[in-house]
Amino acid sequence: MVLQYKCPNCGADMVFDSESGMLACQSCGRKEDVEEYSEEHEWFQDQESQHTFKEGEVNEYHCNNCGAVIVSDADTTATTCSFCGAAVVLNDRLTGSLAPSVIIPFSISKEQAGNAFKAWCKNGLVTPSGFMTADRIKNITGLYVPFWLYDLNGKGEVKATCTKVRRYTRGEYTYTDTSYYDVYRKVDLNFFLVPADASSKMNDELMDKLEPYNYQGLKDFNTPYLAGYIAEKYNYTHEELFDRVKNRVEKYVDAYIRSTIQGYSSTTYNYKQINIRRKRVQYALLPVWMVYYNYKQKDYLFAMNGQTGKIVGKPPLSAQKILAWFAGTSVGVFLILRIITSLLGGGF
16 A cells, blocks of 8 residues: 555645654645644555565555556665655555554754754864765665664672772881672663664664664654655564663663772672563664765765764775874874973983
């Protein structure tokens, strides 16, 4: 089933507007509340457009505007018509176990994303001057990335031997006094909305660096939020990703326990056990702007948090700027040492 949201005024296509948070008609300017629109109005849907394919094959749909074939892979849930540009939602891929529970809508527009990326490029201290002009943006794509959000409980128990070492001098002798302590810690911690991206196409490290999202912006999922953007469905179930999230939270619990054992010269663990239990999992779609940039015939990919504007990616580096920075730092350190030596009355 193909969904295309039509303006009740003029019949033009409507898309989700990140600035107003409403479904907007780019033709007459009418805006509709996302939650109310689906209840009050009908949208165009093509019941005959779906064709049956084997799992993993490319699926074919038809645009309700121009009739063109919309070809997508099996992971796409929202896209645009390549011929007329209409925003379409492939609703049959958002039902049952594929239906997201919650979504954080885009709050940064494409124009704002482009301006923010250009400003970010200009701040690069060791990037080439040609890159800093930010005039080679090939494309900016708004993408809803599938995530699992986990609520977890972490229990940790530790038994350790800690020491405090005191050194003192009496006469010609230096003494070392070592005191030993048995330390016990037991913690019970709850973690909420720990994210893990569930798309095989996205780089996990890149997605992790986009955090944090402001989860106060979470809304119950509604298909109009997808209009005008690309959306993917999950490739990995929450069971398949649990070990990854479990390992991450184990580190949080371990770090918290370590933070409670302070003031000792050394700590040796005799016993440590950390148990992570899954309490609740939600399927969510989170907003990401993907920025494709070309510099010296090489493509670079950057990701921007579609809610907060945080940008991550690896820009090219300028060898000349790195050498200049290193030389400047070395000269600065040299001058500081000369000043200190002079003040102490020594030579250099």
